[in-house]
Amino acid sequence: MKKKVGEVGRFVYWLPRILAIIFILFLVLMSLDIFEVNYGFFGTIFGLFMHNIPALCLLIVLVISWKYEIVGGICFILAGLLYVILIMRNRFEWYMLLWIIQISGIAFLVGVLFLMNWFKKRK
Numbered sequence: 001m002k003k004k005v006g007e008v009g010r011f012v013y014w015l016p017r018i019l020a021i022i023f024i025l026f027l028v029l030m031s032l033d034i035f036e037v038n039y040g041f042f043g044t045i046f047g048l049f050m051h052n053i054p055a056l057c058l059l060i061v062l063v064i065s066w067k068y069e070i071v072g073g074i075c076f077i078l079a080g081l082l083y084v085i086l087i088m089r090n091r092f093e094w095y096m097l098l099w100i101i102q103i104s105g106i107a108f109l110v111g112v113l114f115l116m117n118w119f120k121k122r123k
Contacts, residue, residue, distance in 0.1 A: 013117060016069075020062045020076070027052075027054060027058070031052050057079075058079060069114045069121065070115070072110070072111065074115075076110045076114060079104075080103070080108045084104050087100055
């Protein structure tokens with residue numbers, strides 16, 4: 001029976017980390033739309049950097065939260081809340097609800113999973 005508990009523990013340990021990596025890669029993939037506009041070389045590099053600032057911040061948070069799960073839990077939940085606030089601050093349309101669920105929902109899930117790991121480690 002202990003073997004199954006260990007397997008579940010490993011799954012819960014790796015799940016937020018893998019989901020965070022996939023989420024960050026998704027954000028980077030969405031930033032590649034900068035290549036559709038002809039800004040020139042330096043304009044494209046600058047635009048690509050500007051589009052990837054959230055992904056770079058979440059990557060730094062992921063590196064820190066690999067050891068300290070509380071950081072990942074709080075920061076990913078705050079990132080999801082920040083996205084919701086930024087979307088709601090502008091003129092809200094109902095189709096934007098899908099964007100909110102896709103982006104912030106994954107961030108909330110990753111944050112909650114990191115917090116679950118942190119609570120589990122404390123016990």
